[in-house]
Amino acid sequence: MSISPLQPKVQQCAAASLSYSTSLFPSSSSFRIITLRPSISSLRPVVCRFSQSQASVVDGRIDTRVSERNEVRLGLPSKGRMASDTLDLLKDCQLSVKQVNPRQYVAEIPQLSNLEVWFQRPKDIVRKLLSGDLDLGIVGFDTVSEYGKGNEDLILVHDALEYGDCRLSFAIPNYGIFENVKSMRELAQMPQWTAEKPLRVATGFTYLGPKFMKENGLEHVIFSTADGALEAAPAMGIADAILDLVSSGTTLRENNLKEIEGGVVLESQAVLVASRKSLMQQKGALDTTHEILERLEAHLRAIGQFTVTANMRGSSADEVAERVLSQPSLSGLQVRIRTEA
Ligand SMILES: Nc1ncnc2c1ncn2[C@@H]1O[C@H](COP(=O)(O)OP(=O)(O)OP(=O)(O)O)[C@@H](O)[C@H]1O
Numbered sequence: 658m659s660i661s662p663l664q665p666k667v668q669q670c671a672a673a674s675l676s677y678s679t680s681l682f683p684s685s686s687s688f689r690i691i692t693l694r695p696s697i698s699s700l701r702p703v704v705c706r707f708s709q710s711q712a713s714v715v716d717g718r719i720d721t722r723v724s725e726r727n728e729v730r731l732g733l734p735s736k737g738r739m740a741s742d743t744l745d746l747l748k749d750c751q752l753s754v755k756q757v758n759p760r761q762y763v764a765e766i767p768q769l770s771n772l773e774v775w776f777q778r779p780k781d782i783v784r785k786l787l788s789g790d791l792d793l794g795i796v797g798f799d800t801v802s803e804y805g806k807g808n809e810d811l812i813l814v815h816d817a818l819e820y821g822d823c824r825l826s827f828a829i830p831n832y833g834i835f836e837n838v839k840s841m842r843e844l845a846q847m848p849q850w851t852a853e854k855p856l857r858v859a860t861g862f863t864y865l866g867p868k869f870m871k872e873n874g875l876e877h878v879i880f881s882t883a884d885g886a887l888e889a890a891p892a893m894g895i896a897d898a899i900l901d902l903v904s905s906g907t908t909l910r911e912n913n914l915k916e917i918e919g920g921v922v923l924e925s926q927a928v929l930v931a932s933r934k935s936l937m938q939q940k941g942a943l944d945t946t947h948e949i950l951e952r953l954e955a956h957l958r959a960i961g962q963f964t965v966t967a968n969m970r971g972s973s974a975d976e977v978a979e980r981v982l983s984q985p986s987l988s989g990l991q992v993r994i995r996t997e998a
């Protein structure tokens with residue numbers, strides 16, 4: 658699998674008022690992004706289909722836990738740097754999260770009557786979406802990518818909530834044998850890395866890391882992991898390089914590390930993610946999702962980012978698109994689809 662930097666290139670399809678772009682996802686994944694614009698009522702819903710999409714057979718199994726619940730469940734970060742910004746965003750959307758007390762992990766949003774909010778660690782939000790214990794969640798795209806592991810059930814409902822910006826980036830020391838190394842290509846060509854003496858990479862991204870290194874032609878790599886302060890690993894002699902999140906770049910600089918050309922695995926920001934199964938099967942999930950999207954749209958209108966993504970590794974993505982668009986509450990929407998160029 659190729660993990661490439663996220664550089665969406667939106668192209669307009671003028672006649673149909675549709676647009677599509679290269680996917681935010683690796684080239685061998687097949688996510689489709691559908692943008693719903695509820696404000697444009699004169700447009701008829703249209704789904705762009707791309708013949709080169711990698712369809713596979715739909716798995717028709719129904720997760721009984723999804724269909725047994727009456728309420729829709731939204732997972733929000735319980736702590737960490739995403740937590741307060743997420744609550745702020747919802748507040749800006751006139752969605753006030755009411756917690757009985759801060760140590761209770763369940764809350765409600767009075768404006769969304771059949772919704773339960775559950776506070777969880779970001780990685781657990783993704784895991785619980787996959788297990789059917791949550792229907793929707795707000796986390797960083799990096800977390801979806803790492804812990805979602807390309808699972809076809811995950812749908813990016815909104816891929817740009819405009820906070821939590823960072824990138825997952827590969828970094829090496831700016832001294833010693835790496836002093837003149839400026840790109841992944843140059844790194845891969847170094848004679849030092851052998852089966853006996855592999856490149857040692859410290860990372861918390863043990864799913865994305867190995868894929869990325871392989872994609873870049875580095876075969877002799879060994880990974881170590883830690884929960885934080887990874888930037889110390891090269892100076893401590895534990896690793897040759899690191900793969901970690903970067904935002905300002907200060908931590909890298911202060912630890913004499915540098916990013917190199919081709920070393921960005923992905924760009925990330927906060928996203929709204931859903932379980933496809935939930936959207937299709939959980940009572941009220943589609944309407945609640947639509948309500949949240951409308952409010953996000955109202956809030957983010959200035960920057961015009963409003964996107965629904967359906968995972969395309971299967972004809973089921975078309976089904977999802979059709980199902981979403983066939984909802985009476987979603988009629989008259991403009992649809993934008995992103996797919997691989
Ligand atoms: N400079 C940054 N460093 C790390 N994460 C960042 C940065 N800027 C934005 N983020 C976002 O914040 C998220 C990290 O949030 P948080 O600290 O709550 O979780 P975490 O550290 O992944 O959780 P845990 O402590 O359970 O491992 C990242 O997944 C990313 O999406």
Ligand SMILES: O=P(O)(O)OC[C@H]1O[C@H](OP(=O)(O)OP(=O)(O)O)[C@H](O)[C@@H]1O
Nearest residue numbers: 885886887901902903904905906907908
């Ligand atoms: O580019 P910067 O703005 O310097 O941010 C990047 C740093 O922030 C994060 O660490 P965090 O602050 O979460 O601490 P941690 O290393 O203990 O996880 C990340 O893991 C980097 O170390």
